[in-house]
Each structure stands twice: as C-alpha cells, then as structure tokens.
Amino acid sequence: MNRLAHLFRKVANFEPLPPAEQAAFEDSVSGVRRFHAHQDLIQEGSAPDGIKIIVEGMACRYKMLPDGRRQIVGYFLPGDICDLRAYLLNRMDHSVATFTRVEAAIMAPEAMQALTAKFPRITRALWWCTLVDEAIAREWIVNIGYRTAFERMAHLFCEMFMRCRAVGLTRDNGIQLPLTQIELADSLALSPVHVNRTLMELRRARLLSFQAGLLTIHDLDELRSLAGFDPNYLHLGAV
Amino acid sequence: MNRLAHLFRKVANFEPLPPAEQAAFEDSVSGVRRFHAHQDLIQEGSAPDGIKIIVEGMACRYKMLPDGRRQIVGYFLPGDICDLRAYLLNRMDHSVATFTRVEAAIMAPEAMQALTAKFPRITRALWWCTLVDEAIAREWIVNIGYRTAFERMAHLFCEMFMRCRAVGLTRDNGIQLPLTQIELADSLALSPVHVNRTLMELRRARLLSFQAGLLTIHDLDELRSLAGFDPNYLHLGAV
DNA sequence: CGATCGTTTGAGTTTGATCAAATGTGGTGG
C-alpha cells in the first residue's frame, strides 16, 4: 500500500510530488520495521543507521540530562522522517524513542542518495522538511522560554492538532495523543505535578479534554487565542 | 580576499572543500553589503530575499512576542549563513537583526541553485550547516527548559566560545560578544535584573569577565563543568 | 490480589520576575 501517504500529504504543502516520483520514493523503501512502545530507536552518541519514516504511531526526540531527567525536544508523527541526518552527521546529538508501537518504513542511506540524486524535487521537499523541523524547534524555544505553563500546554496541543490535521489524522476535533502527564512534563519543561494542575485548569475552562491518549479540543479558536498560537511556523499553507 | 574563509573553515569540520569548489563558491557571490548595528535584516512574515553569508559582525534570529518582548532564538557569527531557507520557505517564521555593524556576502538564489547543482559536496556541506543549526536550536530548548539561570548563562558562553574558536575568532581565551545584558536576557529567557545578578555571580566565582562586548573566560574547564556543557551538538570534530 | 504505574491533592519552598530607583557611561551639542 501507500506507506508514505502521510509524508506525501505533508510535503504537498510545499510542492506536490508527481505520481512517478511518489512511486520511485516508495520503491526506495527496503521494508517496514515494527517497534514496541517506549523503545529507543536511536541513542544519543551512536552513529545513525538507516533512515526511518514513520508510517504509524508516535515517537519523540529527547535528550537525557545529568540528573536522570529528560527533555523531549520534538515529536514524530506519521509522515515524519526520523533521521535524515543519518547521512551527514556521524554522531547523534539526541535520542529517539517511541511513545506507542511504531511502524516505520526503512530506507538505506544509499537508496536515499540515489533517489535525491535523480529527483531534485524530492531533494527540495526533504530539505523543506528539515527546515520545518527547525522552525518547530525554534518555536519550542519561545514556548518554553516565554509562555506560562497554561499557554505553553495550550500551544503544544494546538501544534499537535494542526500537525495531525495536516496529514489527515484528526477525528472530529480530536487526535490521538498517547502521552502520560509525565511525558507532557518532559516536553514542556514543567514538573508532573504542575502539568496535572494546568491540565485541570484547561479542562475546567472547557477548552479540551485529555484522557486515555485522546486529546479532544472543544474550542480551538479560544485555545489558539489563549496560547498565542500562530500556525505560520508550521508552513502548512492552508490554515 | 577570501570573504568566505570562516564558512569554509566551519564546514571543514564536516568535509573540507577543495580549492576549486571554494573558488566557485566565491565566484557565486554577487557582492558584499554592509548593515548598521541593531538593524533588521529580515522581518518575520516577509518573503526572504537573497542569501546572506556573514563576513564580519554578529547578528541574531528572534521572534517578537505579543507583549512587545522578544525572544532571541539563535546567533549568527562570521561564516554563518543567514537565510538559506530563502529557497524553500515563502514566508519567514522569524526575524533577523544585527547586534553590530555587519558585513555580509550576498548570493542570488539562482546562483546558489546553480552552485549546488554543480557541486554535490557543497550541497552536502550546506545541508550539514542547517542540521547543525537545528541541533543548536534543540540544545537551546534544553538550556532554557532545564538549566538554572547560572548554568544557562554559563552554557551559552561556552557555546559561543566554542563556535568562535571553530572559525578562528578567539583571542587568547576571549571572544567578541557585543551583547547588552538586555540582549542576553532576551536570549536566555531571563529578566534583565536576573541576568545582571547571574553575571555578577559568574564574575565573583572568577570564571569569566564580560564587559564592553568582550567575554574573557578565565577557567573554561570549570565553566564547562558547571554548565553541563557537552560540545557534541556543535559537531565540530576536534574538542 | 498485590504490584506497578499514573494521576490527583496538599503544604511548604525556591527561583526568578516585577517594580522602583540609584548609579554609571558614552555621545552630542552648546
């Protein structure tokens, strides 16, 4: 099947790939691997191996800290490419772990090399992906540095909702967001206790519900406004 | 002269460019432009124009916030490329401003396109630059999210020192770091008052001095250790 | 049916923010 459908849908925000190039891309995939929930895909300091494109499930980039805590620095959802950098960097500067069971399409670096050599449009599309990743990382700096706990969490939820919507993973106004409060805390640089209280505040304001890995947004406009969320940095064309 | 010497020196950490490719790169530069201190080079929301490579001076990426404050999300120093993204993103998701007078080499997007089409090694080198930028942005997330004010500032100073050293901009154990305490505050997500106190703490500990735009590090090993600084994310080969 | 993990609640503490004002410092014009 079309294992890369989410990826193609995402990059169409930049430039749609013609069917022939989509097919060539699909053909470059050597296979699909399955990973357990809460499993490391890559560890900081190691050499990245193959390129993995998320087909199903969710994962994150994180950095371990000297006192045993961790800081999550980004999320992966279907259509995201896990270590494009495999090419160019010899040591990973962060780790990657799954939240859920993950299914990933695997590509050998050589296959990627051949593919991008042949199709400049694909090269541009992939480069665009890394630029968007970078833009998201920068928005996280702002989010963590400037916003209050309440705004910060609201902002993250907006971002995840928009990103899921861009690849067709919303159901009504809900998305799968299989995170524990502790994982949310690691993402937002908040304590788990404060995450819990902030979450209750968001619920009490009837903005959303969040349980059993399902985030439902009851009032997106209000949430966006309270979070100071401007989707421009996601570069997703249509708002 | 060799206007791109700093850039070539930086990318040599990835893969040295042979003289012929350096020359072709230089030839693609259409000219040099000068900018005043504290001037915007690009504004958020606008379409990026040309590609600018910093030849001399310092600048930053920043985002304005609704209450008029700003968050600086990265620094540019000589050898850094200012908007490679000019290519691929139609609207800037952040602004760029100078700290000092800046001299920048200008390249038309078409010239860049031609250059990268002809020299795959240059393409890889530039892509590597964006990956390093991304890695730095992620480390900033950790820095702002996890570290105390003291560690945070120490970490930033370590980073800037290492980055300057990688392009040959250290003098003894000092670097030009022409920032006011307010600009430091905008970078570290701290209040100016707290920046001042933290700076005094660093000075009192005899770790460094910072005045008149000059940062002198008296005990780099101790500073690195207190900051929890691991230079791996800068991908600069030699430590 | 414990055991484990995640969530919730309470109480006290801390880091860093805010507000306000004093003190340098460098530049400009008279």
Place this chain on the structure above:
DNA sequence: CCACCACATTTGATCAAACTCAAACGATCG
C-alpha cells in the same frame, strides 16, 4: 569642556509561578 540625555548596569524589596516533597487514590496487569 561641560551639561545633558539616553541608555546600560546595579541594587533593594516584594511577589508569584512553578517546584519539591509527601501521600493518597485509581487503574491495569500478570
């Protein structure tokens, strides 16, 4: 050369957001 202005730095006092510690409660699972 001095007066003045704008701006950066320093200091003091108070406040608040979020953290820590601790414990209870609730699911889920072998």
